[in-house]
Amino acid sequence: MDILAFLAQGFAVALEPQNLFLAVIGCTIGTLIGALPGLGPVNGVALMIPLSFNFGLEPTGALILLVSVYYGCMYGGRISSIVLNIPGDEPAMMTTLDGYPMALQGRGGEALGISAVASFVGAGVATLGLALFAPLLVEFAIRFGPAEYFALFVLAFATIGGVTGGSLIKSFIAAFLGLLLGSIGIDAVSGVPRYTFGLYELYDGIDFIVALVGLFAISECLIYLEDIRGTSRPTLTLGSAIPGVRAAGRCAPTIARGSFIGFVAGVLPGAGAALGSFLAYTLEKRWVGRDGRFGEGDPRGVAAPEAGNNAAAGGALIPMLSLGIPGSGTTAILLALLLSMNITPGPLLFEQQPEMVWGLVAALVIGNFVLLVLNVPLVSLFAKVLQAPGWFLMPMVVMVAFVGVYSLNNSAFDLYMMLGFGVLGYALRKLEIPTVPVVLGLLLGGQMEFNLRRAMSISAGEWNILWSSGISVGIYLFAVTLIVAGLVYSWLIRGRRLS
Amino acid sequence: MSDPLHSDAGRVPGVVGDRIAGALLLVLALVAWWLSHDLESGFMQPVGPGEYPRLISLPLAALSLLLILRPGLNQRWPGRATLVRQALTLLVLGSYAGLVKPLGFLPASLVAVVLLVRLFGAAWKPSLISGGVLTLALYALFEFALGIPLPNMPGLDW
Numbered sequence: 001m002d003i004l005a006f007l008a009q010g011f012a013v014a015l016e017p018q019n020l021f022l023a024v025i026g027c028t029i030g031t032l033i034g035a036l037p038g039l040g041p042v043n044g045v046a047l048m049i050p051l052s053f054n055f056g057l058e059p060t061g062a063l064i065l066l067v068s069v070y071y072g073c074m075y076g077g078r079i080s081s082i083v084l085n086i087p088g089d090e091p092a093m094m095t096t097l098d099g100y101p102m103a104l105q106g107r108g109g110e111a112l113g114i115s116a117v118a119s120f121v122g123a124g125v126a127t128l129g130l131a132l133f134a135p136l137l138v139e140f141a142i143r144f145g146p147a148e149y150f151a152l153f154v155l156a157f158a159t160i161g162g163v164t165g166g167s168l169i170k171s172f173i174a175a176f177l178g179l180l181l182g183s184i185g186i187d188a189v190s191g192v193p194r195y196t197f198g199l200y201e202l203y204d205g206i207d208f209i210v211a212l213v214g215l216f217a218i219s220e221c222l223i224y225l226e227d228i229r230g231t232s233r234p235t236l237t238l239g240s241a242i243p244g245v246r247a248a249g250r251c252a253p254t255i256a257r258g259s260f261i262g263f264v265a266g267v268l269p270g271a272g273a274a275l276g277s278f279l280a281y282t283l284e285k286r287w288v289g290r291d292g293r294f295g296e297g298d299p300r301g302v303a304a305p306e307a308g309n310n311a312a313a314g315g316a317l318i319p320m321l322s323l324g325i326p327g328s329g330t331t332a333i334l335l336a337l338l339l340s341m342n343i344t345p346g347p348l349l350f351e352q353q354p355e356m357v358w359g360l361v362a363a364l365v366i367g368n369f370v371l372l373v374l375n376v377p378l379v380s381l382f383a384k385v386l387q388a389p390g391w392f393l394m395p396m397v398v399m400v401a402f403v404g405v406y407s408l409n410n411s412a413f414d415l416y417m418m419l420g421f422g423v424l425g426y427a428l429r430k431l432e433i434p435t436v437p438v439v440l441g442l443l444l445g446g447q448m449e450f451n452l453r454r455a456m457s458i459s460a461g462e463w464n465i466l467w468s469s470g471i472s473v474g475i476y477l478f479a480v481t482l483i484v485a486g487l488v489y490s491w492l493i494r495g496r497r498l499s
Numbered sequence: 500m501s502d503p504l505h506s507d508a509g510r511v512p513g514v515v516g517d518r519i520a521g522a523l524l525l526v527l528a529l530v531a532w533w534l535s536h537d538l539e540s541g542f543m544q545p546v547g548p549g550e551y552p553r554l555i556s557l558p559l560a561a562l563s564l565l566l567i568l569r570p571g572l573n574q575r576w577p578g579r580a581t582l583v584r585q586a587l588t589l590l591v592l593g594s595y596a597g598l599v600k601p602l603g604f605l606p607a608s609l610v611a612v613v614l615l616v617r618l619f620g621a622a623w624k625p626s627l628i629s630g631g632v633l634t635l636a637l638y639a640l641f642e643f644a645l646g647i648p649l650p651n652m653p654g655l656d657w
Contacts, residue, residue: 167571167572169562169565169566172558173559173566176558176562177524177527179555180527180552180555189548194548195534221588222589225584225585225588389621390619391619391625391629392621392625392629394615395612395616395629395633399615402595402596403641403649406596407641407647407649415592415596419592419593426585430516430573430576431516431520432510432513459545461545461546
């Protein structure tokens, strides 16, 4: 079996001392960042990218570090949900519903233990799925021409708005704004400078990393400034997490269902972990029916969303690696990292650099075990971090972002650009215009245009090449289906709000 | 990512905010469209460098118009005190960006961090202490652990 041989090769890469070290460091930092209220995986990974560049890591190592941070954040997000009732990030939202009531009842340790096991199983299922399904997708995608790829990019944009459930108009505005920003720079085909206004700093286009750190980390700080006083929090006794690990056995069917649902939600482009945890929780509630006491501290209410969001996080890596289309905000940032290292994810990546892909898969398996080991005995240590005052944490985040971005090019221009994107990100968030489609536009715009123009060159200017193959028509149909599904989903959400 | 799961607390009808944003985006789209006409089409290229931005700016303009006509929801905008604090934070960061090279990393960062910590609500004493600690920690991290040279103070080279 090919996959097993590849996986063995992957483990050989991931078990190299340096990579193992990076996985452990990444998991630890990720858990810490994820545990901090307000800082989720998107911020965590965005913040780590300049640092990983500065480490001078080769791409495999950098990718291992960042996905470990990613998985770590997904684990850590539940800590502040359960202990403080503040979700560290969006996917951790559902965990507050039953996790915090459990903590108030003195069962915080149990909740943390259950959620650690649920996260472990969810992430494990997703990693297994990645190893099994990504190669299948690659075999399918290898037949794609430029027109099919263009359709795929359309699919990515068509779905991101609908499935995240916000305003469709605003999501699409965000995507087109990102695409427009992405068209700045020297045109790769003709060499003509486009929208550079004579600024040579813009000739290479807008640096993804500068834009990302600004959009996420800087805007986060501006948001934080609105509420610096904070609220007084009751001190809770957590107790040991070990009983939770045992109790997780009773939640096994819940965890299994949550992992499966989350994984499927993660693979769908644009859906991401928030949908994974939401669906896992609501479906579990419906499944268990009136037997459960959801919302009052039912352990299954912690197990389902945690399994769901971690499975979705791993599932989102599948379209990112095999098609080059990120399934979530964080995978978009991982894609930015790859692109800035001149690696284009997609079917060719699996053929040309199998050691990287399979090393990554193996690193995820290892990271998942590391996270379980870190999270069960050390969880109270991570919970302590939550007591660090915001007036220290936020300036630290800003400074790490600043120095990290500055040292990329030693350029003050980059810093001003980052601040500009910070203000933009802040305004977008206030306007409830999602920032992730902006990032996607910025990232994918170049490839999208390249494929469009290549397709047009092949057809000598005939536009109908774009919908002349069965595959591309199928992709467009799929996009339409997902938009409709998104509309239904947001309709359901609205119904839930009213009830 | 927009968040479907947030409660409605803190959300207000975005009539003013959305319309201003829509107008700005509309102008942006029109300017982008107009500027794209200066871009020469490449030799033997059926689709030149101008077409793609035009393809984007059209729907952007249409959607912006739609946003002006049908504004949605916004988050509540902060009060004046917060806006001043945010503006000051950006001012500190902007000045820091310009001054880090001429002044050197250590003095520029120390001042910037202390002011930032103040702006985030700490008193002077913890600001000074945490500012010093954070500056030295960052310096150690980048200069020694990562081996990235940071700008030195003028006249001091080691």
